[in-house]
Amino acid sequence: MSLEQTCRKLMIQGVVLAGVLGLARGYLPDVNIFTNYRTEVYNGIPSEIDTTPFVRIGDNYYYIEPVNKVNWFQAAGACRMMNAHLASIEDKAEMEALIKYMKAKGFKNNDYFWISGNDLGTEGAFYWLSNGRPMTYAPWNGPKQMPDNYGGNENCVHMFSTREMINDANCKIQMLYVCEATEPKTFKFTYIKW
Ligand SMILES: [Ca+2]
Ligand SMILES: [Ca+2]
Numbered sequence: 001m002s003l004e005q006t007c008r009k010l011m012i013q014g015v016v017l018a019g020v021l022g023l024a025r026g027y028l029p030d031v032n033i034f035t036n037y038r039t040e041v042y043n044g045i046p047s048e049i050d051t052t053p054f055v056r057i058g059d060n061y062y063y064i065e066p067v068n069k070v071n072w073f074q075a076a077g078a079c080r081m082m083n084a085h086l087a088s089i090e091d092k093a094e095m096e097a098l099i100k101y102m103k104a105k106g107f108k109n110n111d112y113f114w115i116s117g118n119d120l121g122t123e124g125a126f127y128w129l130s131n132g133r134p135m136t137y138a139p140w141n142g143p144k145q146m147p148d149n150y151g152g153n154e155n156c157v158h159m160f161s162t163r164e165m166i167n168d169a170n171c172k173i174q175m176l177y178v179c180e181a182t183e184p185k186t187f188k189f190t191y192i193k194w
Pocket of ligand 1: 153
């Protein structure tokens, strides 16, 4: 086969392959047709992969600090050290799943956990540090009393391990904390034979 014929054949195969990959794009979100590798990106992590010390609860992956009590800023830093964020509990289902897990692990009523909610920017306006969104789900402890900004200095939010409840507290208090992995994804690389 002449060089010209070979080039022509490769071009045709390339066009056919590009067409097939184009059709497949609906469920292959990221297909690179310009190299010999196909990259597929999936949300989450396959169940056979060990994610320790993070645990999967519902659709999310958490690290629940069981021993070391630190202030809110240290907790946020500890989560970043693990390439995660202080957790944002954004709906009732997420809170209930987390509480169920904590109860099963034997955490008690007085085990408090920092999460990423805070009103450090503007008093009374609570946002999640991890994603910048306002706290639309906020099951305050006694809705008429909390957040009470007690002492004029309660700007960080913690959850209770056994009740669907949150409270504003002094950011310098030391307590346990929950980190949340940031939308973990799995990449799959497949070599394409031309
Ligand atoms: Ca406050
Ligand atoms: Ca409070």
